[in-house]
Amino acid sequence: MAAPNDRPRPVLQTALVDAGFAGLVTFGLSFPLLAYRTEQDMQNQLVVEPRWSLSLVAVVAIFCARLLAGLIQDWRARALAIPGALVAVYGGRLALVADPATGAGVACVGLALLAIAFPLDARLRHAPAQVARSEAPDRGGLFAIGGLVALFLFPFIMLAWLGPAGSLKWINNFGVQILIYVMLGWGLNIVVGLAGLLDLGYVAFYAVGAYSYALLSTTFGLSFWICLPLAGLLAAFWGVILGFPVLRLRGDYLAIVTMAFGEIIRIVLINWTDFSNGYAGISSIPRVTFFGVPFTANDDGFATLFGLEFTPIHRTIFLYFLILCLALLTNAVTLRLRRLPIGRAWEALREDEIACRSLGVNTVNTKLTAFALGAMFGGFAGAFFAVRQNFVSPESFTFIESATILAIVVLGGMGSQIGVALAAVAMIGGTEILRELDFLKQIFGESFDPAQYRMLIFGLAMVVMMIWKPRGLISSRAPSIFLKHKRSVAGSMVREGHG
Amino acid sequence: MSRWLSDPLLTVEGLTMRFGGLTAVSDFHMSVGRGEITALIGPNGAGKTTVFNCITGFYKPTQGRLALARDGAVSGADLDALTRSGRRFDRADRLFLLERMADHEIAARARVARTFQNIRLFTGMTVLENLIVAQHNALMRASGMTLFGLLNTSGYQRAEGEAVARAVRWLERINLIERADDPAGSLPYGDQRRLEIARAMCVDPVLLCLDEPAAGLNPRESAQLTELLRSIRDDDGVSVLLIEHDMSVVMQVSDHVVVLDYGRKIADGAPQAVREDPKVIAAYLGVDDEAEVIEAESEIARMAGETP
Numbered sequence: 001m002a003a004p005n006d007r008p009r010p011v012l013q014t015a016l017v018d019a020g021f022a023g024l025v026t027f028g029l030s031f032p033l034l035a036y037r038t039e040q041d042m043q044n045q046l047v048v049e050p051r052w053s054l055s056l057v058a059v060v061a062i063f064c065a066r067l068l069a070g071l072i073q074d075w076r077a078r079a080l081a082i083p084g085a086l087v088a089v090y091g092g093r094l095a096l097v098a099d100p101a102t103g104a105g106v107a108c109v110g111l112a113l114l115a116i117a118f119p120l121d122a123r124l125r126h127a128p129a130q131v132a133r134s135e136a137p138d139r140g141g142l143f144a145i146g147g148l149v150a151l152f153l154f155p156f157i158m159l160a161w162l163g164p165a166g167s168l169k170w171i172n173n174f175g176v177q178i179l180i181y182v183m184l185g186w187g188l189n190i191v192v193g194l195a196g197l198l199d200l201g202y203v204a205f206y207a208v209g210a211y212s213y214a215l216l217s218t219t220f221g222l223s224f225w226i227c228l229p230l231a232g233l234l235a236a237f238w239g240v241i242l243g244f245p246v247l248r249l250r251g252d253y254l255a256i257v258t259m260a261f262g263e264i265i266r267i268v269l270i271n272w273t274d275f276s277n278g279y280a281g282i283s284s285i286p287r288v289t290f291f292g293v294p295f296t297a298n299d300d301g302f303a304t305l306f307g308l309e310f311t312p313i314h315r316t317i318f319l320y321f322l323i324l325c326l327a328l329l330t331n332a333v334t335l336r337l338r339r340l341p342i343g344r345a346w347e348a349l350r351e352d353e354i355a356c357r358s359l360g361v362n363t364v365n366t367k368l369t370a371f372a373l374g375a376m377f378g379g380f381a382g383a384f385f386a387v388r389q390n391f392v393s394p395e396s397f398t399f400i401e402s403a404t405i406l407a408i409v410v411l412g413g414m415g416s417q418i419g420v421a422l423a424a425v426a427m428i429g430g431t432e433i434l435r436e437l438d439f440l441k442q443i444f445g446e447s448f449d450p451a452q453y454r455m456l457i458f459g460l461a462m463v464v465m466m467i468w469k470p471r472g473l474i475s476s477r478a479p480s481i482f483l484k485h486k487r488s489v490a491g492s493m494v495r496e497g498h499g
Numbered sequence: 500m501s502r503w504l505s506d507p508l509l510t511v512e513g514l515t516m517r518f519g520g521l522t523a524v525s526d527f528h529m530s531v532g533r534g535e536i537t538a539l540i541g542p543n544g545a546g547k548t549t550v551f552n553c554i555t556g557f558y559k560p561t562q563g564r565l566a567l568a569r570d571g572a573v574s575g576a577d578l579d580a581l582t583r584s585g586r587r588f589d590r591a592d593r594l595f596l597l598e599r600m601a602d603h604e605i606a607a608r609a610r611v612a613r614t615f616q617n618i619r620l621f622t623g624m625t626v627l628e629n630l631i632v633a634q635h636n637a638l639m640r641a642s643g644m645t646l647f648g649l650l651n652t653s654g655y656q657r658a659e660g661e662a663v664a665r666a667v668r669w670l671e672r673i674n675l676i677e678r679a680d681d682p683a684g685s686l687p688y689g690d691q692r693r694l695e696i697a698r699a700m701c702v703d704p705v706l707l708c709l710d711e712p713a714a715g716l717n718p719r720e721s722a723q724l725t726e727l728l729r730s731i732r733d734d735d736g737v738s739v740l741l742i743e744h745d746m747s748v749v750m751q752v753s754d755h756v757v758v759l760d761y762g763r764k765i766a767d768g769a770p771q772a773v774r775e776d777p778k779v780i781a782a783y784l785g786v787d788d789e790a791e792v793i794e795a796e797s798e799i800a801r802m803a804g805e806t807p
Binding site: 333336337340341342344345347348351352354355356357358359360361362363369477479480481482483484485486487489490493494495 | 555557602603604606607608612613614615619620621622623624625627628631632633635636638639642645648649663667679680681682684685698699702
């Protein structure tokens with residue numbers, strides 16, 4: 001791999017010197033960390049095991065990465081070159097150790113990526129700088145319709161591709177699971193993203209919704225479709241209950257009280273055994289039915305009614321569409337509310353509460369409606385959770401859930417609907433995809449389980465986000481009304497609320 | 500008889516504001532004439548902004564009565580009856596006791612709008628959105644507390660159209676129509692000041708309270724501001740109460756000037772009379788020459804002797 005001839009020498013020279021220096025630093029650092037390892041031998045004595053090859057691998061890897069970064073300056077070309085190099089190295093190792101033919105093929109793909117990266121870099125670097133604020137053509141609408149069609153077709157594509165058994169995991173673990181968090185993220189986005197009220201106890205409303213359905217259906221035998229609005233109403237009621245005491249609180253104090261509220265709900269559910277059955281939870285909650293038709297193999301079941309062969313995937317697909325519709329309802333209501341006086345008042349409240357009051361905006365009502373509506377969607381999601389699991393226990397509503405939902409909202413970019421959805425896909429889908437990365441075992445050995453590195457990867461991702469995009473994936477704000485041109489407001493202008 | 504005495508819009512009586520041991524304003528009386536521009540002036544720390552915050556409900560006064568007669572003069576008997584009743588406003592919505600009302604209620608119900616010394620625009624919202632938020636209560640009613648708005652009824656659409664039209668009228672008046680879709684935070688300082696006034700006017704007030712509207716403006720912008728204030732008084736018929744340090748603006752636009760020093764009123768009258776008042780010269784404009792200090796002090800002593 002040599003640099004193209006037309007590249008001026010100083011670039012190569014600088015890159016080489018830089019890479020050499022990085023390699024030296026890596027060597028210095030890896031010497032104590034990687035090159036030797038102390039182990040106990042048979043006699044229980046410490047022996048030093050030399051691992052020079054590991055150290056060498058680290059030095060070579062850092063040298064190559066640094067050299068590539070030095071030679072390729074455009075980030076888009078880098079994004080192509082670095083995976084290319086990784087694939088090439090992986091292919092090389094595979095060719096040497098296990099399977100020469102496949103390995104050589106993989107290595108060629110990697111090299112091809114590298115080969116594309118260099119001319120791409122040269123072209124992009126000489127391309128004129130992008131206009132800072134272009135009046136983008138209306139591709140948003142087309143994108144949204146395409147996305148919707150893809151979402152509605154997803155279970156059928158999966159079913160056709162992998163069959164009822166193989167597709168269950170994808171529709172359930174990826175589709176349904178991600179959509180629950182998308183919905184929760186959108187619900188919390190009303191409170192945190194629009195109204196700027198930092199809520200660390202959102203899971204409480206999820207729990208209220210879940211237990212509402214669980215208790216109402218098991219005690220009174222009410223159907224899911226009656227319980228769903230009731231669960232939303234009860235959660236909204238608890239949102240108002242939480243809202244009243246925290247009306248005067250801001251920032252850290254608000255976060256602490258909402259967090260405490262989340263814990264109170266959970267601890268009450270644990271300790272009030274007569275009501276909620278404590279740790280044991282509530283089991284055998286009625287499963288979801290197709291508007292009264294159960295998903296069973298019986299004669300009056302869904303499969304028989306529609307003349308299909310019975311498989312459990314029908315229920316999962318119905319659950320997928322149910323949560324998809326609920327999430328889309330959340331989105332539609334939020335988008336509509338943003339254009340109504342109440343939504344503008346939420347955003348104004350996030351920007352400046354004092355100014356709001358000077359304009360006659362009743363901030364008490366505005367905050368309470370934000371809490372109530374956010375909680376209501378959390379309650380809907382909770383009812384869905386209960387009907388999907390047909391078992392609820394306080395274990396499902398720990399603080400880490402609140403933190404995950406808040407992380408989704410913050411990572412997505414506060415107030416941005418599409419950003420929140422993307423962040424939910426990345427965070428929840430990312431967790432699931434880690435379980436699928438079996439090929440990594442070929443590199444790191446059989447005992448390697450990528451799912452165990454979940455928290456480490458999220459921590460790193462958070463740090464990278466804070467440096468690269470501190471305002472989240474989509475930080476710009478779309479105006480709720482415009483006169484002539486719809487121009488998005490840069491994230492740096494938008495305030496994040498007082499808490 | 501002066502307008503502010505014969506037909507007062509706002510009457511402040513015995514206003515006292517204490518913060519712990521500190522008395523920021525003590526036994527302050529003033530009135531704002533209907534359809535007039537009243538200036539409240541005084542040195543830094545005199546308590547002007549405290550008076551403002553009491554009028555607009557951001558502070559609850561320790562003592563005092565702030566009566567707003569919105570639609571015309573009311574008799575003293577009516578005022579006393581309302582004061583004794585413990586209600587915040589009378590049944591006909593003509594008379595309001597501001598000291599009993601919450602800040603947003605004063606803006607929404609008594610229709611007193613204000614601006615701030617440090618500009619408080621919604622910087623992340625566009626210029627147009629700022630003016631629409633100011634019409635929150637009218638739009639909220641039109642949207643049937645959001646219900647009709649969710650259904651997007653024609654009544655709500657009409658109301659929103661009217662709100663936009665009102666915003667556009669104001670943007671044309673303050674020459675910001677070209678910037679309507681830009682974030683308010685991206686405007687230059689002088690434009691932000693004018694936008695904040697326009698936003699307060701979109702509340703549809705009877706009294707507009709401006710806290711140092713000319714602060715940080717260049718002479719040309721100050722002249723534009725003077726024009727705007729006159730037009731608000733004459734064309735919109737809105738009474739204006741302003742705190743201002745820029746004496747040229749005060750003297751040009753005010754019909755009535757009230758001077759505050761150390762929380763007490765030291766002068767009250769027409770601009771000309773106030774300008775020549777030696778107490779004001781001593782307290783507000785300051786005296787730097789030794790001889791002038793003595794002269795001013797003797798003058799004050801003489802005046803204090805005359806008026807108990």
